[in-house]
Amino acid sequence: MVGGVLVLLGAAVLATGLFLTVSRGVATDAVVLLRGAGRPVGVGVPVGEERMVFVPRGEPVPDCAVTTADGTDLALEPTTTSTTVTTMGRTWVGVATFTSPSAEVRIGCASPVDALRVGSPLGAGFAVGLVATVLGSLLLGGSGLAVLVTTLVLWLSRPPRSDRAPAAAPGPPSSPPPAW
Numbered sequence: 001m002v003g004g005v006l007v008l009l010g011a012a013v014l015a016t017g018l019f020l021t022v023s024r025g026v027a028t029d030a031v032v033l034l035r036g037a038g039r040p041v042g043v044g045v046p047v048g049e050e051r052m053v054f055v056p057r058g059e060p061v062p063d064c065a066v067t068t069a070d071g072t073d074l075a076l077e078p079t080t081t082s083t084t085v086t087t088m089g090r091t092w093v094g095v096a097t098f099t100s101p102s103a104e105v106r107i108g109c110a111s112p113v114d115a116l117r118v119g120s121p122l123g124a125g126f127a128v129g130l131v132a133t134v135l136g137s138l139l140l141g142g143s144g145l146a147v148l149v150t151t152l153v154l155w156l157s158r159p160p161r162s163d164r165a166p167a168a169a170p171g172p173p174s175s176p177p178p179a180w
Helices: 001-022 126-155
Strands: 028-031 041-044 049-055 063-069 083-086 090-099 104-109 117-118
Touching: 001 126, 083 117, 104 117
Parallel strands: none
Antiparallel strands: 028 117, 041 104, 049 090, 049 117, 063 104, 083 090
């Protein structure tokens, strides 16, 4: 019983963890179709979270600027690692990151680019979440499997219990309490 519960719990942790890890940040990703050089486009982003700007694979890195809705320029930091994401059959390469203090930013590029993707950087947090999910589910599922195998081996290797004395017959029915 315990082994089966642990195996099921391991499977549930794996499914839930993978869903949460992979969907974290992806729900707020946006593909931005630019209207031309120097014409900024508004994009909704989570407040205070790091976002990455991606360009289609093979495109040159554009010269872009990101501003808040009130016109404050945000610093675009070039990426230090290679991040590639494929969504809906299109491969994107990360070129810069920013953190916005507001829920909407405007992105404009001086050099010609047709589309940008703004999304989660999928950095160390993604990798840690994925590793923790897999290891946690393996630990729970493996423990459950070990309990099931141990129980099965013990059940198969023990002799039948026929050498025990039969259970004693029940005693006489109890008498009603005295009526004083």
